[in-house]
Amino acid sequence: SAQDTMTLKMQSSWPASDIFQDMAKQYADRVEAMSGGRLKIDLLPAGAVVQAFQVQDAVADGVIDAAHTVTAYWYGKNKAASLFGTGPVFGADAGQILAWIHFGGGKDLYRELVQDILGLNVVGFFALPMPTQPLGWFKEEITSADQMKGLKYRTVGLATDIMQGMGLSVTQLPGGEIVPALERGVIEAFEFNNPTSDSRFGAQDVSKVYMLGSYHQAAEFFEIIVNKDLYDGLDPDLQAILEYGAEAANTANYGLAMDQYSKDLQKLINEDGVNVYRTPQSVMAAQLESWDTVLADLTQDEFFGKVVDSQKAWSERVAFYALTNQADYKLAYEHYFPGKLAF
Amino acid sequence: MEAYIRFADKVSAWFGKAFAWSILVMTFGVGYEVFVRYVLRDPTSWAFDISYMMYGALFMMGGAYTLSRDGHVRGDVVYRLWRPRTQATVELVLYFLFFFPGILALIFSGWKYASRSIGYLEVSVMSPANVPIFQFKLIIVAAGILLFIQGIAQVFRCILCIRRGYWPQAESDVEELETQLIKQHEREILHHGGEAIDIVLPAHHTAGEFTGREEAADRPRGGGTGENR
Amino acid sequence: MTDPQVAVAMLGIFIFTIMLGFPIAFTLMALGVGFGYYAYFDADRQWRAFNRAVESGADLFTQAETWVGGFLNNRIFDLFVNQTYSVMSNDVLTAVPLFLFMGYIVERANIVDRLFSTLQIAARRVPGSMAVAALITCALFATATGIVGAVVTLMGLLAFPAMLNARYNTSFASGVICAGGTLGILIPPSIMLIVYAATSGVSIVRLYAGALLPGLMLAGLYVVYVIGRAWLNPKIAPRPPRDENAVSGLALVWLLVTSFFPLAVLILSVLGAILFGLATPSEAAAVGAIGGLVLAAAYRALTWQRLQESVYLTVRTSAMVCWLFVGSWTFSSVFSYLGGEKVITDFVTGLDISPIVFLILAQIIIFLLGWPLEWSEIIIIFVPIFLPLLPHFGIDPLFFGILVALNLQTSFLTPPMAMSAYYLKGIAPPFVQLVDIFRGCMPFLSMVILAMILIYVFPEIVYWLPNLVYGR
């Protein structure tokens, strides 16, 4: 039986002004258009019904119907959650790890975690392989891993373990206090997500050094979750629209990210006087070592170990292909825009 | 009934006061964090989690204690003009209509929420220190049970007031400074004779005048939350 | 009725039920849960579950159980618990018990009488010297404690009789005590600003920086008013006889050092830690509380009993404020779930008014709410209705917050719920009538309005310090 118009209440974990909210809107718009208006999504910003970190519980209980979030926000329930976003890097990029979700067994492992291990009444889809998250905002250019030792730094999720393992003093601060705290020296550095979100946040007002490239969050994506009872009760075509809508939003999100992030990076450089550097190789190497230590500990857990093994096997094969085959994009860029890249 | 009221007041006060001491844990815990962060440049990874847990436990477990001392703020512009019997009747109805349904939800849904968290031994996502938070979620249930016990006592207070025509005397306890001072002052005035008539008379005789006191026998309550103003 | 209409009804019913005098936290909780029950009730789901039970051939008892269970299994209860947890884990509100504790410790440290007598001597050549000393004592003491009732009562017992003995005009003296005692909720560190920060999401340190100059400006306007009136009309504030207060310059300096400076140092270190680089508000509050303990010990006022009293009062007042949040967050998320927020936004934006008209209307509404209500209810329950409208009119929530904080000074001084006046009346000699007190408060109310106008015309008063300290 064809259902009448149904409106899903979807809340995100983002403030209304964040570009992530625009990306959630792209998903909502696609679902509505593809369903011929039978399925509408009423998209609300963080805090409208529940707080940003509470959306998963709220969807499981049916307090909201759906949510647009990331898994790092609920990894306190099980550390393995972070692997579906903020996880280790074995050579595959975010797009290739998203491919692991769809074709490498990631989807089943995610379902096992959410439904079997945690017993949550939730189904989830993924979208947007996020570009590598920058190492962040600093008072001066970072040239070595040693220079970062003892630095008071703010980040979230498993990334706190990594940075702490590198000898940084990782500090937890409420989101709204990051910029004032950096200005006042309570923290000396922080990372957020991308040039657009960071600049809307006001990072350039308090810091003029932006280090790009890092392994702390190099393969994150959005998690779109729907209450399972509600999902199971939908007609199969509407179920398909919710699921494949995430795949459609993927392309739209990526396009928006590339366009907007790159524009805002230029704006940061040209209008705000921010000095942009690439994180040196030695720092990235130290991050990998730190990941080793963190993984040695966490893979003691059976399920965590299983997911890591699966990602590792996937990366070994897929990244081998990708890296061996990939054109040298940097060479081409320097060919046409000589002297622009500073690394 | 009076025995139950005394019992509930005692239970609420015991838990409220016991958890009140978490303010000292908080003060010195955060103080320690400030010291190690700014002086030794070596922040803890747990102080932030500890501070909000202490704060949350403190105010949640203090809810029933505050209720027993009539410390929750009221909008009493109209309420305080009523006779005690009218106040008690309205309040009695509202306890069943407004208070118990929500508190029961707090207990039962709170248990559902907390037990799920206990099931996966949830830890905080705010730090790498793996600070457990499932026990903190259990506070919701505990606070709900305390409020339920105290709510019954408040219902009995209403019934006694309807029967007798005046509010039963509250147990003596630590008071806000202004309340202490005012009470002291009142006693002095009483010693000095009858000129203080407008202060000691029940407030409905001097409607719209003084309201800053805890309940005394034979006068209506209201406006006397006197806290943090 | 459509959902948004139900939301508007919800707000109307709340304003009505608030009059019934039931504790507001639980009234909000009840209306949130009640209307949420309606919003989340799903008849289809109820029937589906019931039909499933019938089809599966369950006995009558199980059928009934399914039916009743369906009613009890409403998602509003989960939302309520979820919101409760959000209040419990709110990082801004963590500072509330810490600052309260600091305030209770300081108010019990026996320093206010020294402070007043010293300042009175220091100000003795100024017209209305006692009133000036009382105002400065109030401002300092209120800043350290932030607890209005204690300041008004203590000063009412100390400075008020002294002024009456010196033949000060009763109304004039009452106004000084009531208005001065209320300054503590405006001048940082103030609980009211923390609560506004938690409600609006504005950075608390920026709010503190923004409120400092307006707070000092208001205190300054009060002093100017007092000196001006006493100068124009010396009868209302006669000069004290000279010989009484004769103290050598050196002795005066020593008095100031022992009474004025420790408190000032405590306040400045707390504020300085927040504003100039060192700590988050919760951290500064903890340091302030430790400082308060040291100060009380130095004045030999730190007894076991006083510590206990401070701890117990901290838990009660924190519970009062934070349970209000538990109720109001549930209420407002149901209100917004039903679409109430959008109705109000659409209505106000449809009025086609200019930002200045909106700002004035909003402040008038808040001023009027300040008659029957107190600051905590207004900020936690009513200010959130205005907040979503601010971006539409291009008004900075920081600026709006400072205006509200100034405005709410009046809520203590305007009847029928004029807490400052009632505290003073409670300890004043019987011949002092409430009418006298209210009359004395009026000129100070106009100073508050003058301060608001000044801030509107010269927003730099708000922005200068935050811009200086935090850039932008």
Ligand code: NA
């Ligand atoms: Na990040």
Ligand code: NA
């Ligand atoms: Na008022």
